Amino acid sequence: MEFGLSEDQRLLQDGVGRFLEEQSPLEKVREAADSNDFVPRGLWDGIRELGVPGILVPEDFGGMGLGFLDAAIINEMMGRHVAPVPFVGTSVMAPIALTLAGSEAQKQNWLPQIASGDAIVGVGVTERIGVRENAGVIANNGKLTGKALFVIDWSKADVYIVADRDNCLHLVAPDAAGLSSHVLNTIDKTRSVGELVFDNVEAEPLPGANVNIVARMIDAGRIMLAADTLGAGQMMIEKAVIYAGERKQFGRVIGSFQAVKHLCAEMTAALEPCRSLVWYAGHAMDEVPDDASLMACHAKSHLSEVGRFVARTSTEVHGGMGFTDLLGLHYWFKRIGLDRQLLGGPEQVRLEAARLQGWAA
Amino acid sequence: MDIELAKEDEAFRAEVRKFIAENLTRELSDKITVGASAERSVLRGWQKFLHKRGWIAVNWPTEYGGTGWTAMQKFIFNEEMALANAPRLSPFGLSMVGPVIYTFGNEDQKKQHLSGILSGDTAWCQGYSEPGSGSDLASLKTKAVRVGDDYIVNGQKIWTSYAHEADWIFCLVRTDETVKQQAGITFLLIDMKTPGIEVKPIISIDGLHHLNEVFFTDVKVPVTNRIGEENKGWTYAKFLLVNERTGIAGVPESKRSIVRIKELARKERLGDGGALVDDPAFRHKLSEIEIKLMGLEFTNLRILADAAAGPSSSTLKIVGTEVQQSLAELAVEAVAFYAQPFQKEQLLGTSNESPVGPDYGVATASAYNFGRAASIYGGSNEIQRNVIAKAVLGL
Ligand SMILES: Cc1cc2nc3c(=O)[nH]c(=O)nc-3n(C[C@H](O)[C@H](O)[C@H](O)COP(=O)(O)OP(=O)(O)OC[C@H]3O[C@@H](n4cnc5c(N)ncnc54)[C@H](O)[C@@H]3O)c2cc1C
Ligand SMILES: Cc1cc2nc3c(=O)[nH]c(=O)nc-3n(C[C@H](O)[C@H](O)[C@H](O)COP(=O)(O)OP(=O)(O)OC[C@H]3O[C@@H](n4cnc5c(N)ncnc54)[C@H](O)[C@@H]3O)c2cc1C
Numbered sequence: 001m002e003f004g005l006s007e008d009q010r011l012l013q014d015g016v017g018r019f020l021e022e023q024s025p026l027e028k029v030r031e032a033a034d035s036n037d038f039v040p041r042g043l044w045d046g047i048r049e050l051g052v053p054g055i056l057v058p059e060d061f062g063g064m065g066l067g068f069l070d071a072a073i074i075n076e077m078m079g080r081h082v083a084p085v086p087f088v089g090t091s092v093m094a095p096i097a098l099t100l101a102g103s104e105a106q107k108q109n110w111l112p113q114i115a116s117g118d119a120i121v122g123v124g125v126t127e128r129i130g131v132r133e134n135a136g137v138i139a140n141n142g143k144l145t146g147k148a149l150f151v152i153d154w155s156k157a158d159v160y161i162v163a164d165r166d167n168c169l170h171l172v173a174p175d176a177a178g179l180s181s182h183v184l185n186t187i188d189k190t191r192s193v194g195e196l197v198f199d200n201v202e203a204e205p206l207p208g209a210n211v212n213i214v215a216r217m218i219d220a221g222r223i224m225l226a227a228d229t230l231g232a233g234q235m236m237i238e239k240a241v242i243y244a245g246e247r248k249q250f251g252r253v254i255g256s257f258q259a260v261k262h263l264c265a266e267m268t269a270a271l272e273p274c275r276s277l278v279w280y281a282g283h284a285m286d287e288v289p290d291d292a293s294l295m296a297c298h299a300k301s302h303l304s305e306v307g308r309f310v311a312r313t314s315t316e317v318h319g320g321m322g323f324t325d326l327l328g329l330h331y332w333f334k335r336i337g338l339d340r341q342l343l344g345g346p347e348q349v350r351l352e353a354a355r356l357q358g359w360a361a
Numbered sequence: 362m363d364i365e366l367a368k369e370d371e372a373f374r375a376e377v378r379k380f381i382a383e384n385l386t387r388e389l390s391d392k393i394t395v396g397a398s399a400e401r402s403v404l405r406g407w408q409k410f411l412h413k414r415g416w417i418a419v420n421w422p423t424e425y426g427g428t429g430w431t432a433m434q435k436f437i438f439n440e441e442m443a444l445a446n447a448p449r450l451s452p453f454g455l456s457m458v459g460p461v462i463y464t465f466g467n468e469d470q471k472k473q474h475l476s477g478i479l480s481g482d483t484a485w486c487q488g489y490s491e492p493g494s495g496s497d498l499a500s501l502k503t504k505a506v507r508v509g510d511d512y513i514v515n516g517q518k519i520w521t522s523y524a525h526e527a528d529w530i531f532c533l534v535r536t537d538e539t540v541k542q543q544a545g546i547t548f549l550l551i552d553m554k555t556p557g558i559e560v561k562p563i564i565s566i567d568g569l570h571h572l573n574e575v576f577f578t579d580v581k582v583p584v585t586n587r588i589g590e591e592n593k594g595w596t597y598a599k600f601l602l603v604n605e606r607t608g609i610a611g612v613p614e615s616k617r618s619i620v621r622i623k624e625l626a627r628k629e630r631l632g633d634g635g636a637l638v639d640d641p642a643f644r645h646k647l648s649e650i651e652i653k654l655m656g657l658e659f660t661n662l663r664i665l666a667d668a669a670a671g672p673s674s675s676t677l678k679i680v681g682t683e684v685q686q687s688l689a690e691l692a693v694e695a696v697a698f699y700a701q702p703f704q705k706e707q708l709l710g711t712s713n714e715s716p717v718g719p720d721y722g723v724a725t726a727s728a729y730n731f732g733r734a735a736s737i738y739g740g741s742n743e744i745q746r747n748v749i750a751k752a753v754l755g756l
Pocket of ligand 2: 250260321737
């Protein structure tokens with residue numbers, strides 16, 4: 001067992017990280033957020049050149065054919081730089097659905113487009129986690145009726161993949177008759193979420209879909225959101241440490257007060273072990289299938305809690321500055337906030353973990 | 362110790378309830394229930410009702426328009442107001458500068474300012490913090506130089522809440538640079554319309570405008586606007602901070618949050634369809650916070666009964682803000698998904714459409730996000746711990 005990243009993985013993560021650092025500084029993020037642009041052209045083109053959208057797409061279909069740990073460490077960089085680009089839906093959950101459940105023709109049609117970044121795919125599976133009032137999608141003679149909430153990577157989607165109540169998966173064209181689609185502005189303005197309402201909408205089923213495939217999509221999505229929080233949290237710690245080393249009060253830098261040092265140290269002590277948890281969860285998706293669902297739950301719920309702690313503590317270290325739009329710390333704060341709720345909040349996810357271990361009905 | 366409510370107190374509670382039933386409109390209480398900020402004009406209307414009834418300055422001495430209530434009456438009043446979702450009045454005049462003026466101000470100042478504070482016709486803001494002087498407030502640099510019967514003020518304040526809506530600002534300024542920092546500070550009342558004052562907005566984490574920078578360029582302030590003596594401002598400033606911190610503890614508001622969270626926990630469904638209130642983990646968290654709050658509430662009663670017996674205002678501030686922040690967290694957990702939509706018009710109360718998700722969900726995330734500031738303003742909780750260590754424990 002080798003508990004660490006390979007040389008290739010390190011290079012991959014550094015490459016994406018460096019690209020985002022250079023091409024997606026806070027001003028760019030702000031620009032995209034202010035104009036509700038969730039697929040900013042220049043940035044997305046660069047992401048495509050790096051091959052990121054095809055990370056999980058098999059090589060036969062033009063992708064990189066890499067694993068979930070690779071995807072997780074990329075998502076970590078996305079969180080670190082609050083990157084306003086599609087990923088969890090388009091580049092992770094959609095390829096799983098198509099690869100495992102799609103017909104040959106569907107794969108031929110969509111996977112290469114996903115790999116090249118030509119297709120954005122919105123993914124609606126939230127109702128498979130917990131049904132909210134009058135949400136949920138029913139398929140009847142190949143037509144969909146109902147409502148899908150919190151569709152991930154909703155903006156500018158070329159196609160949606162939606163799970164119905166029987167765990168069948170469907171491809172839906174954004175301009176399908178009877179489909180109405182609304183943006184859902186969330187506190188996090190760097191990622192797009194939307195709502196789909198179906199009134200007898202024509203859809204194309206993925207023939208191989210079943211409950212396990214939907215579960216795998218959700219597991220993978222959860223690990224990615226955990227990785228996102230890991231990256232965002234890491235950045236919030238670094239920002240707090242830098243600020244503590246610059247800001248002066250009482251004639252000295254605030255980082256010289258033990259109370260402030262300990263806030264920073266506690267954040268570090270809380271977040272660092274999470275890295276291993278997320279890595280192992282990604283690794284389990286590829287190599288230890290029996291552990292995968294449980295690890296996905298653990299990573300998601302634990303990172304939600306630690307992420308919240310880090311977000312509020314880093315804000316505390318920044319004093320009044322932490323609350324300003326100008327400094328922009330809130331982009332990370334809110335990214336962590338949305339990560340927490342997408343694909344199940346920690347309370348829900350812990351319940352699932354208990355069930356997986358046979359402790360709860 | 363006698364914790365039974367006396368007959369008179371029961372009668373008083375009935376009187377308060379009657380007043381609320383007759384005067385607190387749905388428009389007002391609904392806004393607060395949703396969590397959105399009530400408009401200023403609406404708030405002023407509410408203040409007028411209370412003022413007319415003589416119930417505006419709960420803690421002030423009767424000679425200045427206070428209620429003269431017993432500790433128990435104050436407690437009952439605050440509790441009923443909170444539970445009925447009455448809007449929280451702006452503290453800057455009523456809880457902060459008002460008591461400074463009637464305690465340390467001269468007769469002219471009392472005449473000039475107290476009635477406007479009571480009626481709500483004059484809105485105040487607090488000019489303490491500066492860019493270089495937050496936790497280290499005493500290092501403040503905004504300078505006031507005496508020229509004849511005026512001070513000429515130059516400098517900058519920051520984080521000034523609602524300065525953009527204020528008629529007056531109470532300010533700490535430096536009048537002596539040659540002595541120990543605390544001994545060179547003066548407390549001034551400044552009319553916001555005075556030439557040379559410029560207010561610039563700071564947009565905060567919730568995307569809204571509460572905070573400001575306030576710039577002073579050769580602002581002429583009559584010496585008659587000085588509270589007490591020159592260079593004694595730190596004493597008055599600290600007196601105010603004690604009141605501010607006690608107010609920030611916000612016990613009645615937290616009690617209201619608990620009621621609200623219980624209500625929504627009855628409506629919210631778990632993933633498997635059960636009600637959130639029936640979830641043991643949720644109940645456990647809520648109970649723990651509720652007990653902490655109860656301790657704080659009883660402590661407040663103890664202080665009302667005998668000020669000397671209470672812990673420092675720093676303790677109240679720490680525990681009170683921790684309770685508020687954990688309640689805000691719990692509300693976000695309770696509303697879950699629907700805490701995440703950001704609906705600015707709903708927050709501002711300017712939308713005619715129904716919100717995404719349940720109406721009680723609208724402000725939960727923003728309240729949580731902005732509420733993180735409670736451990737910063739009024740002196741950060743780290744600073745309060747320093748104060749306890751030094752002043753209470755002698756470390
Ligand atoms: C069960 C047990 C087993 C042990 N076994 C061994 C052993 O086998 N061999 C051995 O050599 N020793 C052993 N120790 C000793 C142990 O390493 C010391 O107790 C420890 O290093 C703390 O030293 P101290 O007790 O003198 O406390 P102090 O150093 O006096 O500390 C008292 C308190 O002050 C805090 N403190 C001190 N300095 C700072 C600072 N700069 N900043 C912030 N806080 C500070 C500490 O955190 C602590 O809370 C054992 C102790 C225990 C309790
Ligand atoms: C929402 C909001 C509203 C406000 N409204 C007003 C207002 O109306 N009027 C007004 O005058 N001010 C207002 N303030 C300002 C507030 O009082 C200051 O933000 C606060 O005093 C902290 O100062 P700072 O922001 O400069 O942070 P800093 O003092 O720079 O502190 C940064 C961090 O360092 C820590 N720290 C600093 N010194 C020490 C120390 N010695 N030991 C341990 N830790 C330390 C702090 O706890 C904090 O975590 C408001 C602030 C906020 C956030």
